[in-house]
Amino acid sequence: MRIDVITIFPEYLEPLNVSLVGKAHARGLLRLGVHDLRRWTHDRHRTVDDTPFGGGPGMVMKPEPWGEALDEVTGAAGHPQEGSPAGGPEPQPPVLVVPTPSGRPFTQQVAVELSQRPWLVFAPARYEGIDRRVIEDAGTRMPVRELSIGDYVLAGGEAAVLVMVEAVARLLPGVLGNVRSHQEDSFAPGPMANLLEGPVYTKPPVWRDRAVPEVLLSGHHGRIERWRRDEALRRTAALRPDLIERTEPDAFDAADRKL
Numbered sequence: 001m002r003i004d005v006i007t008i009f010p011e012y013l014e015p016l017n018v019s020l021v022g023k024a025h026a027r028g029l030l031r032l033g034v035h036d037l038r039r040w041t042h043d044r045h046r047t048v049d050d051t052p053f054g055g056g057p058g059m060v061m062k063p064e065p066w067g068e069a070l071d072e073v074t075g076a077a078g079h080p081q082e083g084s085p086a087g088g089p090e091p092q093p094p095v096l097v098v099p100t101p102s103g104r105p106f107t108q109q110v111a112v113e114l115s116q117r118p119w120l121v122f123a124p125a126r127y128e129g130i131d132r133r134v135i136e137d138a139g140t141r142m143p144v145r146e147l148s149i150g151d152y153v154l155a156g157g158e159a160a161v162l163v164m165v166e167a168v169a170r171l172l173p174g175v176l177g178n179v180r181s182h183q184e185d186s187f188a189p190g191p192m193a194n195l196l197e198g199p200v201y202t203k204p205p206v207w208r209d210r211a212v213p214e215v216l217l218s219g220h221h222g223r224i225e226r227w228r229r230d231e232a233l234r235r236t237a238a239l240r241p242d243l244i245e246r247t248e249p250d251a252f253d254a255a256d257r258k259l
């Protein structure tokens with residue numbers, strides 16, 4: 001997968017070189033490009049913002065640098081995209097991801113969808129956001145996803161990009177040692193969709209007089225699986241009853257219903 005990020009704070013994205021995403025990058029599973037938006041300004045002050053039409057507080061990011069940056073990074077001016085085989089099928093355009101508190105929620109399902117695309121371009125904003133025409137213009141050439149990481153307001157979209165890139169990258173083939181790790185996570189499509197994962201334990205079997213639940217030491221896979229599902233259901237009912245309410249009734253088996 002290729003990921004490009006356009007930002008006025010390239011250094012904010014440095015954590016992408018660390019840990020799981022950093023390793024994926026180093027191993028060539030992910031190609032990462034971080035671009036300074038100010039490269040596409042043409043005035044002495046390298047201005048990226050201006051006052052909002054209609055008045056009001058704060059500043060709005062100007063369309064010109066964003067437009068030029070997106071044209072160049074995505075090759076939208078009709079140039080063949082990098083990596084497309086000569087005479088091969090039309091390359092897929094990137095998905096433009098615009099982090100914004102006014103977007104649709106970024107969920108595990110969205111992370112799965114994005115992980116199946118070959119190329120993502122992130123456009124994190126600052127101030128009051130990006131001039132709307134930039135999003136509309138890009139939308140004529142590529143799919144645009146305006147996504148929120150939660151019902152709160154950050155100072156800028158870079159932290160949201162870190163969140164989304166990490167959630168997507170760990171789903172890419174080869175990034176996690178064992179694919180079961182993410183297939184059994186909270187929210188994973190399948191039996192865990194709409195469920196929170198229950199508690200986990202490791203050695204030693206007794207610590208500060210607290211014993212690991214006996215079933216986990218039994219070696220009985222069927223019982224362990226049932227126990228894990230029961231714990232996931234209990235935790236979800238206690239902490240996120242909204243998730244249970246939105247689950248189709250036939251997603252619960254007879255043992256689930258006894259709980």
Ligand code: SAM
Binds near residue numbers: 126152156
């Ligand atoms: N005026 C905007 C509003 O009320 O919707 C908030 C702008 S916020 C101060 C600046 C930038 O931070 C946003 O344009 C977006 O890139 C990012 N941001 C803030 N909160 C976010 C969230 N919950 N999810 C994703 N991005 C967020």
